Amino acid sequence: MEIETRVVYDVxxxxxxxxxxxxxxxxxxxxxxxxxxxxxxxxLLNLGKLDYVSSAGLRVILRGSQFLQxxxxxxxxxxxxxxxxxxxxxxxxxxxxxxYDTEQEAFAxxxx
Amino acid sequence: MARAQMRLTADERAVARVTAWIEHFCKKxxxxxxxxxxxxxxxxxxxxxxxxxxxERQPGKLSIALHYDSRAFSVVIxxxxxxxxxxQAVIPPTGDTLASRREGGLGLLLVKNLMDDITYQRTGEIxxxxxxxxxxxxxxxxxxxxxxxx
Numbered sequence: 635m636e637i638e639t640r641v642v643y644d645v646x647x648x649x650x651x652x653x654x655x656x657x658x659x660x661x662x663x664x665x666x667x668x669x670x671x672x673x674x675x676x677x678l679l680n681l682g683k684l685d686y687v688s689s690a691g692l693r694v695i696l697r698g699s700q701f702l703q704x705x706x707x708x709x710x711x712x713x714x715x716x717x718x719x720x721x722x723x724x725x726x727x728x729x730x731x732x733x734y735d736t737e738q739e740a741f742a743x744x745x746x
Numbered sequence: 747m748a749r750a751q752m753r754l755t756a757d758e759r760a761v762a763r764v765t766a767w768i769e770h771f772c773k774k775x776x777x778x779x780x781x782x783x784x785x786x787x788x789x790x791x792x793x794x795x796x797x798x799x800x801x802e803r804q805p806g807k808l809s810i811a812l813h814y815d816s817r818a819f820s821v822v823i824x825x826x827x828x829x830x831x832x833x834q835a836v837i838p839p840t841g842d843t844l845a846s847r848r849e850g851g852l853g854l855l856l857v858k859n860l861m862d863d864i865t866y867q868r869t870g871e872i873x874x875x876x877x878x879x880x881x882x883x884x885x886x887x888x889x890x891x892x893x894x895x896x
Contacts, residue, residue, distance in 0.1 A: 656761050656794050686783070688790045689853035696849060703844055717783040724859040725852055730844040 637665050645744050646674035647737070651683030654691030663694040670698045675707030678740050682713035687721050699731050712740040747815040748775050756801050756808040756825060761793050764810060768821075771812055777819070781879065784860045785819060788877055791853035792823055792832065800827025800873065818862075820878045829873060831866040832857065 635658035638649045648669060654662055670677055679695065681687075687695075699709040712734040714722055722728055734740040750771055754760055765786045772782035789810070796808060809824040837855040842848075858864065863878040 655765075655790060686787070688787055688794075689856055690794070692852050693849045696847060700844060700847075716780070717787070720860075721787070721856060724856055726842075726855075730842070730847055 635662050637662060639669065641674070642737075643741050643745060644674070645676045645678050645741060646672070647678045647680055649680045649683065651685075653686040654684060654694065655686060655688045656690040659688075659690035659694050662691070663697065666694055666698045667701065670701050670707070670709070675702065675705065676744050677702060677707065677709045678737065678744070679709065679711045680713050680737060681711060681718050682715065684714070684718050687718050689725070692721070692725055692727065695727070695731070708744075710734060710740045710743065712737050747813075749811070749813050751809070751811045753807070753809045756793070756797050756806045756827070758797065758803075760797055760808060761790055764789050764793050767810075768812065775814065777814070781819060781881065784879060785821065788857045788860055788879075789821065789823070791857050792875065792877070795830070795832070795853060796823070796825045796827055796873075800825055800830060802828075814881075816881065818878050818880045820876060823873075823875045823877070825873050826871050827873060829868050831868075832875060833864040833866050 635650070635652040635654055640647045640649070646669065648666070650662070652658070677698070695711075702709045710732045711722070713736065714733060719733070722733060732743065734743065752764070752767055754763060768786050768789055769782055772785065793808070797803065800806070807826050811822045813820050832854050835851065835854050837851045837858060857877070860879070861877045862880045865876045867874045
């Protein structure tokens, strides 16, 4: 599991790649919480290179998203593929966290 | 048709071992990636539950048997942990708001939605859980333009 960050239009983009499962979710969760507690209130998770997510990974995303919402921020998700998108939809996350097909659509929504 | 069985210790490394094993099995038998993904994810969730809740992180026995033919892929998981019937477990409502959404039950919610059939038996000291994923039949898929909607 790798996590990289960039800032685009004042949005913190977090690129996640690999597997977000019970093995990697401890470290990944710590990293995500550190990032969402930072200066940026608008955070975009780009899951384009994420191959796999389990419920342990969903909890990481849920915690980050809830923290931001409680601090007048917002977390959005883009580029989720295949299994990851299926898992987000199956678990009902798509009704809690906005999903976008592309980064551009997510940026447009943040700036609207 | 193919079968495989694995016996291992339910500990913190079990999930990684089991998911690598089932993904290798699916690759070897040229099963679709979507099938490999949902079987691996379901085993990830069930084995995690057994390690954390069934055995409360103490090493215990775990046995997993795979069976696949042209109609279905089934997995039978046996453990000697605390009795627990995932098919009857309460799952969180998906209509909650973000702030009220709880973390518990997410794994079982996924398994229930990804699998076609889940059956549980407690025999003596053994939990026996069977998960079944029906496979799309290609001729039928062409006629209906879709499968069973996963």
